[in-house]
Amino acid sequence: MSSDNAYAVELKGVTFKRGLRTIFDNVDLVVPRGKVTGIMGPSGCGKTTLLRLIGAQLRPTSGAVVVNGQNLPSLSRSELFDMRKQMGVLFQSGALFTDLNVFENVAFPLRVHTSLPEEMIRDIVLMKLQAVGLRGACELMPDELSGGMKRRVALARAIALDPQILMYDEPFVGQDPIAMGVLVRLIRLLNDALGLTSIVVSHDLAETASIADYLYVVGDAQVLGQGTPAELMESDNPRIRQFMKGIADGPVPFHYPASDYRRDLLGDA
Amino acid sequence: MRRTPFIERVRLFGRAGLDIVEALGRSGLFLLHALVGRNGTGSSALQLLFKQLYSVGVLSLAIIIVSGIFIGMVLALQGYNILVDFASEEAVGQMVALTLLRELGPVVTALLFAGRAGSALTAEIGNMKSTEQLSSLEMIGVDPLKYIIAPRLWAGFISMPLLSAIFTVVGIWGGAMVAVDWLGVYEGSYWGNMQRSVEFQGDVLNGIIKSMVFAVVVTWIAVFQGYDCEPTSEGISRATTRTVVYASLAVLGLDFILTALMFGDF
Numbered sequence: 031m032s033s034d035n036a037y038a039v040e041l042k043g044v045t046f047k048r049g050l051r052t053i054f055d056n057v058d059l060v061v062p063r064g065k066v067t068g069i070m071g072p073s074g075c076g077k078t079t080l081l082r083l084i085g086a087q088l089r090p091t092s093g094a095v096v097v098n099g100q101n102l103p104s105l106s107r108s109e110l111f112d113m114r115k116q117m118g119v120l121f122q123s124g125a126l127f128t129d130l131n132v133f134e135n136v137a138f139p140l141r142v143h144t145s146l147p148e149e150m151i152r153d154i155v156l157m158k159l160q161a162v163g164l165r166g167a168c169e170l171m172p173d174e175l176s177g178g179m180k181r182r183v184a185l186a187r188a189i190a191l192d193p194q195i196l197m198y199d200e201p202f203v204g205q206d207p208i209a210m211g212v213l214v215r216l217i218r219l220l221n222d223a224l225g226l227t228s229i230v231v232s233h234d235l236a237e238t239a240s241i242a243d244y245l246y247v248v249g250d251a252q253v254l255g256q257g258t259p260a261e262l263m264e265s266d267n268p269r270i271r272q273f274m275k276g277i278a279d280g281p282v283p284f285h286y287p288a289s290d291y292r293r294d295l296l297g298d299a
Numbered sequence: 300m301r302r303t304p305f306i307e308r309v310r311l312f313g314r315a316g317l318d319i320v321e322a323l324g325r326s327g328l329f330l331l332h333a334l335v336g337r338n339g340t341g342s343s344a345l346q347l348l349f350k351q352l353y354s355v356g357v358l359s360l361a362i363i364i365v366s367g368i369f370i371g372m373v374l375a376l377q378g379y380n381i382l383v384d385f386a387s388e389e390a391v392g393q394m395v396a397l398t399l400l401r402e403l404g405p406v407v408t409a410l411l412f413a414g415r416a417g418s419a420l421t422a423e424i425g426n427m428k429s430t431e432q433l434s435s436l437e438m439i440g441v442d443p444l445k446y447i448i449a450p451r452l453w454a455g456f457i458s459m460p461l462l463s464a465i466f467t468v469v470g471i472w473g474g475a476m477v478a479v480d481w482l483g484v485y486e487g488s489y490w491g492n493m494q495r496s497v498e499f500q501g502d503v504l505n506g507i508i509k510s511m512v513f514a515v516v517v518t519w520i521a522v523f524q525g526y527d528c529e530p531t532s533e534g535i536s537r538a539t540t541r542t543v544v545y546a547s548l549a550v551l552g553l554d555f556i557l558t559a560l561m562f563g564d565f
Contacts, residue, residue: 085438107332107442115440125435139439141343187439 035099038063038195038227039084044093046076046083053079055251056093061195066221066228068242068259070235072273075249077231078122081197084229085119086110098194115143118188118196122203124180126172132159132183133168139190158186161220163212177204182213189220195227196220202234210237217241235274239263247273326523333444333452333522347450355416355451356458360465362415363408367466370407371473374398378474379482388482392489393496395474400497400506401562404467406554409513412459413546417521420451421542424525425535433526448522455518456511463510505561512553517546 039061046054053076061067071077082088083095086102095102098116105113126135136155140146146154159165162182172180181201188196198217202210218241221228232238239245239259247254247262247270255262255270263274269281288294303311378394424447427433433443471493478484497503521542528538 082434087434087437108336111437111440111442113440114438117438119435119438121431121435123431125431127432127435128430142439142441184435191439 036063037061037096038098039229040094040096041080041083042094042096044083044090044095046079046088047091048079052251054083054090057248057251057253059246059253059256061227061229062244063227064221064225065243066218066230066241068238068245069229069231069248070233070238070245070273071248071254073233076251077233077248078199080248081119081199081229081231084197085114085117115191116194118191118193120181120185120188120196120198120201122200124172124177124184126175126180126184126187128172130172131168132164132170132172132175135172135183136168136187136190139187143191154190155186158190159183161189161216162186163209178206178209181205182209185213185216189224192224193226195229197229197231199231200233201230202232202237214241235276249273322527325527326519329444329448329523329526330452330519332442333448336445344450347446348453351450351454352458355420355454356462359412359415359458359462362411363462363466364469366407366411367404367469368473368476370403370466371395371399371470371475372477374403374470375474375477375482379478379484388478388484389488390492391478391484392471392474392491392493395478396471396493396497397502399467399470399474400502402554402558404470405463405506405510405513406550408459408463408466408510409517409550410547412455412462412514413517413521413543413550416455416458417517417542417546418539420455420518420521421525421528421539422535424448424451424522425528425530425538428526428528429530429532429535443526448526451522452518455521456514459514459517460507460510463506463513467506505557508561509554509557512557513550516549516553520546520549 037060039059041057041059044054044057044059045052059080069077069080079088083090084097084102086095086097086105089103097113100113102110102113126132127138130138133155136158137151140151140154144151156165156168159168162185164179164182164186167175167179167183172183175183181204185201201213201217205213214237217228217230220226230238230242239262242259244256245259245262246256249269254273255265255267257265262270265271265274271277272281374395375391378391379388382388382391382394424433427443427447433447436443436446475486475489479486479489524538524542524545525535528534
């Protein structure tokens with residue numbers, strides 16, 4: 031494993047098609063090691079698909095997805111599962127195991143992948159839950175938690191094994207302002223304190239730009255632009271400007287393609 | 300309404316055929332990956348199996364026992380009414396036992412199992428898929444085929460033949476209740492004729508083989524439909540329906556083939 035490589039993740043000429051629809055067309059993207067990289071773009075542009083490609087839950091139609099120097103599409107099923115121990119993912123829904131309580135959810139990766147004594151597992155789980163502010167909720171079941179709390183428990187579970195790469199899928203959706211502020215700081219803090227590489231997929235501009243070292247804007251099956259948040263804010267590209275400034279009128283259409291509005295309402299008369 | 304051109308209908312027919320072959324291939328690989336290779340779940344594998352044996356097997360006991368008793372009782376009642384015309388009502392025990400051992404035990408258990416446990420398995424796995432729990436397992440580095448699917452498959456394989464045996468035993472006991480205690484058939488004839496006519500290899504063993512085959516088919520269909528379903532509430536509902544329909548048809552079709560192989564004079 032070449033984890034000395036400057037890039038934790040590299041997408042080289044990746045094309046991904048779902049049926050006849052091209053989600054990504056010959057995309058090149060690199061994620062620098064030890065940094066927070068934000069991937070932004072309008073809803074439905076394939077941001078989550080990109081995370082699933084990096085996690086090898088989807089195979090690209092063509093191209094290479096290289097994580098820690100290993101080309102994921104060429105790995106066997108068991109090699110892939112070993113590889114994933116180095117990654118953590120925070121899913122949009124939290125994806126907690128509904129038959130386990132909060133404590134057991136966070137303890138799950140430790141129980142499956144380590145043979146640590148029970149006291150040590152307990153201490154690690156409580157520390158991870160303390161980091162997300164939910165140590166007091168360790169006895170609760172997932173259906174007793176709010177959406178935001180579920181996501182924080184899922185974050186504690188994602189960092190249980192101290193992965194090298196942590197991916198966040200829309201982490202800011204549904205968080206109240208207090209939790210949002212804590213989460214934003216937590217993502218940055220975890221990245222710096224644990225020496226992780228973080229990939230944040232989001233369309234929450236302000237929050238992502240405030241913590242990301244480097245940003246990609248994706249859309250139309252391409253990487254529309256990349257750079258530091260400050261560079262992208264000053265970009266001349268009209269598509270990037272529209273997204274970064276949140277302007278309704280511009281090259282990225284707000285409306286899904288449709289027939290003539292007047293004719294739809296009034297008919298041919 | 301616009302008529303579909305003939306060539307388009309041929310294309311759709313071909314597409315449907317290819318889809319079926321593709322689904323068969325996918326389900327075959329799915330079964331292979333789930334059952335073969337290193338488990339990776341360590342010492343918890345037995346724990347997972349016991350948990351599933353409870354939810355798939357033990358929780359199906361009530362419906363199996365109640366249905367078994369009633370079917371045995373009905374068989375005895377109907378058998379008695381027919382046999383009494385030929386003064387052969389003493390053979391009712393033999394009739395009840397052979398019917399249950401050879402046919403109704405394995406078949407009805409499989410149908411009830413598909414409805415109770417099979418549909419629950421599909422819905423549970425489908426829901427795990429739609430709430431990203433299966434994806435989450437994958438990303439934690441745990442193969443859901445080993446952790447979620449394999450214990451459920453083995454639980455079905457183990458519990459259904461046992462449920463079928465229990466169904467048959469309580470059915471014979473229900474038959475005795477009606478024939479001996481209610482209709483007055485001599486108890487010695489009921490049990491004696493049964494003992495004399497039932498062969499271990501020809502009847503008991505064949506019944507067990509049937510229920511083992513049904514166990515594999517029904518559980519396989521149930522878990523595959525859950526794993527392969529569209530992860531929406533409508534998709535899960537359709538997959539659950541497919542489980543019951545496909546499993547029931549497969550059981551009835553296979554029953555004919557197995558009966559022909561086991562008892563047919565070729």
